Amino acid sequence: MVRGGFLPCLAPEPPNGGERAAAGAATLPPPEVRRAGVALASPGASGATAARAPLTEGQKQIWALATLDEEGGRAYNQSVAIHLRGPLSHEALAASLQKVVARHEALRATFSPDGDYQEIAPAVEIPVPVLDLTRQRDSEREAEAARLLGELGREAFDCAHGPLLRARLLRLASDHHVFALTMHHIVSDGWSMGIILRELEEFYAAERSGRPVSLRPPDSFVEYALSEAARRSGPEAEEAERYWLGQFAPPLPPTLGLPTDRPRSAVQTYVGAQQHMALDDELYLALKRLSASLGCTLFMTLLAGFKVLLHHLTGEQDIVVGTPSAGQLAAESFNLVGYCVNLLPLRSRIMGQMTFAEYLGSLKRILSGAYDHQSYPYGVLLKRLNLPRVPGRSPLVEAIFNLDHGLPPQKFFDLEMELRPIHNG
Template identity: 40%
Template sequence: FVAPRNPTEMRLAAIWAEVLHLDSVSVTDDFFSLGGHSLLATQVVSRVRKAFDVELPLRALFEAPTVAALAARVDAVGRGDLSLQRPPLVAVPRTGPIPLSFAQQRLWFLDRLQPGSPFYNIPSAILLHGGLNLAALERAIQELVQRHEALRTSFHDQADGEAVQHIHPRVEMSVPVTDLEGVPEATRETEALRLAQLEAQKPFDLSQAPLLRASVLRLSEQRHILLVTVHHIVSDGWSNGILTREVGELYGAFSQGRPSPLAPLELQYADYAAWQRGWLRDEALSQQVSWWRGQLSGAPHALELPTDRPRPPVQTANGGTLAIDLGAQLTAELRALCLREGVTPFMALLSAFQVLLARYSGQDDIVVGSPIANRQRSEIEGIVGFFVNTLALRARLTEKMTFRELLAQVKETTLGAYTHQDVPFEKLVDELKPERDLSRSPLFQVMFALQNTGRSVGPQEDGDAGVLQPMQVDSGTAKFDLSLLCGDYGDDIGGLLEFNTDLFDRGTAERMGKHLVSLLKSAVNNPGQSLWRLPLLDEQERHQFLVSWNDTSRESHAVTTMHGPFEAQV
């Protein structure tokens, strides 16, 4: 352990300890070997901005991954090498019409095209262990809606055709309960999942607040499922983590007769929307778009994966999901590779996924979409709203490229995209004007995501250390042809392969999942191997292809006449 030696190192070490949830940090410790990843690196950069009044690119933490090295960078910036490029984010008055953010504007437009669609519902199911205090839960949900303006916001047309958001002073919430104790125990869980899926598919009317629903399924006296559905226009994946955590804290406090333990919020999503509209224009927008224009110039219009059925003329949203699990051993091997190569698990998994797509499609130029939290400022980390942005990450695979070389390329591409993540995807599509095809989404048709937010734990009634256990709800939709949606839970990485059921059979998705795991095992164990020689087949498939399907021997019968073989064939 090497203690901080100057004020810059002291402040940086304190920031690292806060972000990584450690008691202390040595100035020689590597950020990523301590458990850091891109999302936590973004939080470090936002705190550095606030503490030192300097602007560091995310790349700086990858290039200087120790407190000592980063402190030298910060001191250099402090001498005037870089300057702040963005205006401060401050609260705006609520006296006039409040604009939508760019992302909200796109969802508003899509909702007008397909009103009543559940396509952008975000469903959550949380298993509650222990007795349920319904009054405390309803009060917690009500407090949550009052705390976050986005949850009591509705959206309306103005006379000029522009949409505005209206924040209601208060909306009343109720949490209805459906009792399933009368359902036979053998089918109770199945019925609960069916009801959860029905709830997930109920549409919202964006002109009616709140754009959040909550209900409870009672399985037994000690087991309940809390269903929460929110529209994407006011929330995102990070926000769902906030909602789960805060409802747990509020429920625990209200169950024990205590007041809310949550500190008031200084900013709300409407403040962010106004800030984004204010600075991301003219030269600031042009600089950001210019990088993306160069990055995506000449990218293919479509990823031509082999499908089980012809592609419908208009893109559909019918979907299914398939579980993917790397297991503890492969996860540990993946982490070891990442530390050796100076990349994150996100970059390594994205590389493997892009190789799989290249091998299936026969293309060597692959563009994959990936959501990014887009919370680059510490002031907005605790706000519920639609902050998430989407990045188009391109990989160009050459004939002799190894997996190690692809990792280096993906790292550079990803860090560049992080630096230019401020351009909303909707704005990027408007600026680049890609060839439009109603049967496909623009720029990419396949998505990859890795959630690093961990598992959600919250207090229960009577102070029990019970778990608010998130459950997977299959909404029956797919926004893209394929989506690999992973979660990093520490000891293991797992998740879902979401596929469009109008294109792919479940059996095809299952093979893709198996091939991805096989490819990743080979790449982790031999990153110097050619991308095109990394095996996709596991031992069972290899035996089937090479042995079982080639076992074509037949018993031979002696023939004594010239016409005998013809007669036998007939």
């Protein structure tokens, strides 16, 4: 799988409550439908029972792949290293994480062995052990920290027993700690990570200052999962299915024949690498001006450039690139933690002597249609297309593009904070 993108995979600030997603916003079914057959309980309530909910279509895909083998499971670990500089309180940080977990159902989820349902525990304890590296020599400390973070990022989760969130605190010096958070992707996504980090800082500030915390109530992942299940039938679902089946009417696009310097593996592996490249300010501003002059966003322009690059490398004119869509936006559940990503497979053609501006205009129309029908699950589309499985290749989408908001160094109450993603493959 080829992934193109810019900046770390972290969520933006949620929009204001009145702002709507580009696509038609999904609505929750009535309370009597949402709660039918489901035991809902307040987090940590005395005598509370666990809640059960169906898996979303996206979760079903991850569960199936993650349970094939241990390597597949590790591939879905989502990790971040939070560097904190200053006088850190371990107790306040651990208490803050526990309060975040108590607020969000997905962080307390486990999954039935056959993947039929997920269960939300009323309470889950997440320990935050300290790994003290201060006795290491300066020349060895960074290397040992990198080794430990890599191990933490690759440690497998047990979806049936949980918890599906781990935390470790590495002490590099009295005023420099690394807080490592690893979650299974089946319970979290980039948008969720942004919520978790913001709330973690809010609770930590309250623990240290003694002031009360004022946070919006969390959205329920149980209700989100039930709502998604309810949306799979009805006129809107049928119209969305017609749209996506029309987008992939035969003949289907060929596989991406990217040039390689060695034979392609006959089976799918989970080994990958990352390549970082910084765009200077002058180029970034020029791209912004170009996008505005063509009536497009920077995302559209960069996506078009990525697709043109794939065309140049493969010689193919009919190319599919996936882009993730945040289900929180479509459902207007801006304070929702959980795996809510839906992959939008964007099929476009580079025809004849098209100029870049003409191609960008055609891609803009494709994006608009995709976002108008973004609630149709990618997994359902794959089932309806019934594509033949090709060993060593992902079906339909072999390249993914995304543009995320990066978070520069900032304050974590009285600490300096810097986020660094942990590569797990």
